Amino acid sequence: MSKWVYTFGDGKAEGRADMKNLLGGKGANLAEMSSLGVPVPAGFTITTEVCTHFTQNDRTYPAGLEEQVADGVAQVEKVMGARFGDPDNPLLVSVRSGARASMPGMMDTVLNLGLNDTTVKGLIRQSNDERFAYDSYRRFVQMYGDVVLGVEHHHFEELIQDLKDDRGVDLDTDLSADDWKDLVSRFKARVEEELGRPFPEDPQEQLWGAIGAVFGSWMNNRAVTYRRLHDIPAEWGTAVNVQAMVFGNMGEDCATGVCFTRDPSTGENVFYGEYLVNAQGEDVVAGIRTPQHLTIHGKQLHGSDLPAMEETMPELFNGLCDVRAKLEAHYKDMQDMEFTIQSGKLWMLQTRTGKRTSKASLKIAVDMCREGLISETEAVDRIDPAQLDQLLHPMLDPEAEKDVLTKGLPASPGAASGKVVFSADEAEDWVKRGEKVILVRVETSPEDIGGMHCSEGILTTRGGMTSHAAVVARGMGRPCVAGAGDIRVDYKAKTFTVRGRTVGEGDVITLDGSKGEVILGSVATIQPELTGDFATLMEWVDGIRRLRVRANAETPEDAATARKFGAEGIGLCRTEHMFFDPKRIIHMRQMILADDEAGRRKALDKLLPYQRQDFVELFEIMQGLPVTVRLLDPPLHEFLPATDEEIDDVAQAAEVSPETIRAAITRLHETNPMLGWRGCRLGVSFPEIYEMQARAIFEAAVQVHKDTGETVVPEVMIPLVSSKKEVDLLRAVIDTAAKEVFDATGASVDYIVGTMIELPRAALRAAEIAETAHFFSFGTNDLTQTTLGMSRDDSGPFLQYYREKGIYEKDPFASLDINGVGELVELAAERGRKTRPDIKLGICGEHGGDPASIGFCEKNKLDYVSCSPFRVPIARLAAAQAVLGRHQDETA
Numbered sequence: 001m002s003k004w005v006y007t008f009g010d011g012k013a014e015g016r017a018d019m020k021n022l023l024g025g026k027g028a029n030l031a032e033m034s035s036l037g038v039p040v041p042a043g044f045t046i047t048t049e050v051c052t053h054f055t056q057n058d059r060t061y062p063a064g065l066e067e068q069v070a071d072g073v074a075q076v077e078k079v080m081g082a083r084f085g086d087p088d089n090p091l092l093v094s095v096r097s098g099a100r101a102s103m104p105g106m107m108d109t110v111l112n113l114g115l116n117d118t119t120v121k122g123l124i125r126q127s128n129d130e131r132f133a134y135d136s137y138r139r140f141v142q143m144y145g146d147v148v149l150g151v152e153h154h155h156f157e158e159l160i161q162d163l164k165d166d167r168g169v170d171l172d173t174d175l176s177a178d179d180w181k182d183l184v185s186r187f188k189a190r191v192e193e194e195l196g197r198p199f200p201e202d203p204q205e206q207l208w209g210a211i212g213a214v215f216g217s218w219m220n221n222r223a224v225t226y227r228r229l230h231d232i233p234a235e236w237g238t239a240v241n242v243q244a245m246v247f248g249n250m251g252e253d254c255a256t257g258v259c260f261t262r263d264p265s266t267g268e269n270v271f272y273g274e275y276l277v278n279a280q281g282e283d284v285v286a287g288i289r290t291p292q293h294l295t296i297h298g299k300q301l302h303g304s305d306l307p308a309m310e311e312t313m314p315e316l317f318n319g320l321c322d323v324r325a326k327l328e329a330h331y332k333d334m335q336d337m338e339f340t341i342q343s344g345k346l347w348m349l350q351t352r353t354g355k356r357t358s359k360a361s362l363k364i365a366v367d368m369c370r371e372g373l374i375s376e377t378e379a380v381d382r383i384d385p386a387q388l389d390q391l392l393h394p395m396l397d398p399e400a401e402k403d404v405l406t407k408g409l410p411a412s413p414g415a416a417s418g419k420v421v422f423s424a425d426e427a428e429d430w431v432k433r434g435e436k437v438i439l440v441r442v443e444t445s446p447e448d449i450g451g452m453h454c455s456e457g458i459l460t461t462r463g464g465m466t467s468h469a470a471v472v473a474r475g476m477g478r479p480c481v482a483g484a485g486d487i488r489v490d491y492k493a494k495t496f497t498v499r500g501r502t503v504g505e506g507d508v509i510t511l512d513g514s515k516g517e518v519i520l521g522s523v524a525t526i527q528p529e530l531t532g533d534f535a536t537l538m539e540w541v542d543g544i545r546r547l548r549v550r551a552n553a554e555t556p557e558d559a560a561t562a563r564k565f566g567a568e569g570i571g572l573c574r575t576e577h578m579f580f581d582p583k584r585i586i587h588m589r590q591m592i593l594a595d596d597e598a599g600r601r602k603a604l605d606k607l608l609p610y611q612r613q614d615f616v617e618l619f620e621i622m623q624g625l626p627v628t629v630r631l632l633d634p635p636l637h638e639f640l641p642a643t644d645e646e647i648d649d650v651a652q653a654a655e656v657s658p659e660t661i662r663a664a665i666t667r668l669h670e671t672n673p674m675l676g677w678r679g680c681r682l683g684v685s686f687p688e689i690y691e692m693q694a695r696a697i698f699e700a701a702v703q704v705h706k707d708t709g710e711t712v713v714p715e716v717m718i719p720l721v722s723s724k725k726e727v728d729l730l731r732a733v734i735d736t737a738a739k740e741v742f743d744a745t746g747a748s749v750d751y752i753v754g755t756m757i758e759l760p761r762a763a764l765r766a767a768e769i770a771e772t773a774h775f776f777s778f779g780t781n782d783l784t785q786t787t788l789g790m791s792r793d794d795s796g797p798f799l800q801y802y803r804e805k806g807i808y809e810k811d812p813f814a815s816l817d818i819n820g821v822g823e824l825v826e827l828a829a830e831r832g833r834k835t836r837p838d839i840k841l842g843i844c845g846e847h848g849g850d851p852a853s854i855g856f857c858e859k860n861k862l863d864y865v866s867c868s869p870f871r872v873p874i875a876r877l878a879a880a881q882a883v884l885g886r887h888q889d890e891t892a
């Protein structure tokens with residue numbers, strides 16, 4: 001018979017940490033902690049396989065589950081010395097979700113389950129506190145009513161408010177035991193009114209109701225959205241954890257808290273966490289009360305005047321420190337833990353790998369390697385390339401003037417400016433209209449996830465470093481300032497007020513998530529420093545990776561940035577961008593408008609010195625590293641004027657009539673320009689254009705070699721080829737230009753001529769193209785466009801439906817369609833190599849900076865990837881991880 005239920009507790013467990021797929025993260029780690037002898041309330045985990053069965057079989061359970069759950073309950077009763085449903089000594093349980101990957105707050109939870117009019121008496125006896133018992137009972141009815149029975153939250157809130165009005169009090173704490181008791185009946189009556197049947201009294205019925213609700217919540221909208229944003233497959237399912245309740249809210253010797261084995265913001269090796277005395281776990285995460293720090297160090301660092309746990313409960317604090325040391329040494333990674341203290345006894349409720357900022361992630365990996373906990377390879381394997389991205393983003397310029405409105409907690413680093421909006425829905429609407437927004441909320445909840453994702457930054461006025469907003473923003477890499485307590489938000493008026501100043505919807509603010517500052521207006525930013533831990537890790541990365549990493553760059557600034565980020569050459573210099581300068585465009589236009597070759601040559605002669613200078617600068621910056629220069633690619637009409645005014649200007653400069661220009665524009669108009677007169681078709685039609693460019697390349701190479709002594713080996717690249725004959729013809733033009741330059745200067749440089757492979761026919765005919773081409777560079781932007789027959793410029797709107805329906809899991813223009821486009825790349829590489837075993841192979845489409853696509857390039861042993869300068873470090877890391885086996889099957 002299949003095993004559906006795994007028990008844990010009392011220093012034993014049936015599961016293990018490496019059983020996350022079956023038990024979910026929470027369940028697997030509860031089992032592991034229990035085996036390690038860490039104090040964990042006894043419980044059991046119902047496997048993710050049951051979730052899959054439940055989802056696929058009309059919310060029913062597999063055979064044998066009922067008996068196994070009953071055995072699980074019996075086991076928990078034995079360990080905890082209490083009985084489920086017992087009037088004198090009742091066992092109460094929590095029922096929580098726990099998926100393979102953490103999905104904070106996305107699914108349902110029920111606490112205090114097992115309470116009814118009889119067992120509540122037992123709880124009074126156990127706790128000696130009638131008020132606590134009835135408060136727990138009403139919390140249970142409220143939570144169960146909402147989560148399991150679907151009676152909306154507001155019903156209960158309303159009843160609480162009515163009762164407070166009756167009693168003439170404001171705060172929950174002003175309500176007595178009798179009041180809570182009264183509320184329990186009112187709650188139950190309302191449930192019966194809404195549902196037409198009574199609230200379930202039978203603990204068994206309660207338990208199965210909660211189990212069903214938690215499994216069902218795997219398919220709720222929040223969870224579905226979260227999975228889509230985090231690429232979590234629906235097939236994984238969630239486990240359900242049923243665990244004995246422990247109470248952090250049973251008096252002043254009780255507490256609950258969240259802690260990290262190292263500081264999740266900075267990565268520093270200090271114990272970091274927050275706790276609340278006499279509270280339930282949910283109170284810390286919800287950010288309703290401001291939590292206190294665990295350590296004196298943390299309290300001082302954050303300027304808090306509330307006493308630290310280290311001061312108020314020193315013995316329990318030491319116990320927690322022991323757990324910290326034990327778990328970190330065991331898991332060899334920073335842990336995020338939840339604990340509860342019930343009547344002076346410490347219980348651990350959860351441990352998992354802690355989410356951290358990218359800065360912390362780097363520091364922790366590098367430190368742990370130095371501490372001997374992990375190897376260099378493990379350190380490299382641990383860094384998420386997407387997280388590295390955060391470190392490469394601009395920070396606020398410290399020199400810039402800034403009008404600081406207030407300060408909150410530095411909850412997630414980085415800086416961002418945007419227009420203020422006050423709801424997640426508005427954030428999404430504004431972003432759809434092309435605006436950049438900052439989401440301002442009192443606090444955020446899991447429903448806000450979509451709006452948080454599309455915002456540049458998030459500001460909350462309540463909650464701590466572990467509040468929902470802080471945790472989610474860190475995970476998403478959005479700057480976040482949390483708990484900015486002196487801001488007053490008025491949702492109705494769509495304004496917030498701080499220290500007498502009012503900011504309205506649509507006003508621009510800037511957040512500095514590293515400092516916690518909220519600034520009026522937008523502020524200049526600067527590039528981050530790439531030294532310290534970053535440089536160390538990158539050294540390890542470079543020791544592991546095989547793929548070379550180049551950058552797509554054509555301006556000296558981009559080339560310099562690329563070098564700074566460690567690019568090992570330029571993989572794509574798009575020369576067309578060089579002709580838009582006002583001094584040049586006029587000659588370009590003259591060239592296009594010329595009636596014959598002589599006219600074109602006249603204009604091209606004017607362009608040559610500019611073009612030569614462009615290459616001189618690039619070659620100098622790249623200091624002998626390879627530079628691939630692509631000859632002119634876009635359709636010529638892109639260079640022509642658009643407005644009447646521009647047409648008149650051009651007409652005057654070119655000494656022709658505006659009508660001549662209009663006629664040329666009409667003549668060059670294309671219905672389908674992406675498949676039109678572009679790429680090497682320009683060179684085939686007007687070889688003198690490529691001849692000028694080739695000449696500029698060789699003259700520049702000779703000059704830089706003469707001036708600097710660097711060996712420049714230009715790689716001249718022909719775009720959009722589909723046949724060998726095109727390449728033969730154009731290579732002859734390039735070779736002739738080279739020979740002429742070398743003859744004229746009496747100097748020479750080595751060079752190679754290659755092609756882009758960006759049309760399916762080029763991939764198919766790769767064997768013969770390689771007879772003439774020394775290298776192939778896969779232009780996967782066009783290759784995706786032409787293989788899928790989907791316009792790279794127009795596919796956004798309909799691709800959205802394709803992704804929603806799972807036809808393409810990812811945007812094929814961002815992450816290589818490995819099964820389709822990838823097959824063409826593989827085939828072309830193989831055929832090219834057959835002809836020319838040492839053919840150089842690279843990729844220069846947008847995919848060159850995407851980890852999954854880089855995994856594919858590693859698998860197929862390409863020589864290099866080329867991506868935008870800012871993505872170079874990400875590509876270096878992904879290339880190293882690809883050697884370690886990561887990213888290789890992600891899109892397959």
Ligand code: PEP
Pocket residue numbers: 572574633758778779780781782783844845846
């Ligand atoms: C490509 O098509 O992948 C490519 C790199 O060229 P471009 O984006 O300039 O068309």
Ligand code: MG
Pocket residue numbers: 758779781782
């Ligand atoms: Mg292209």
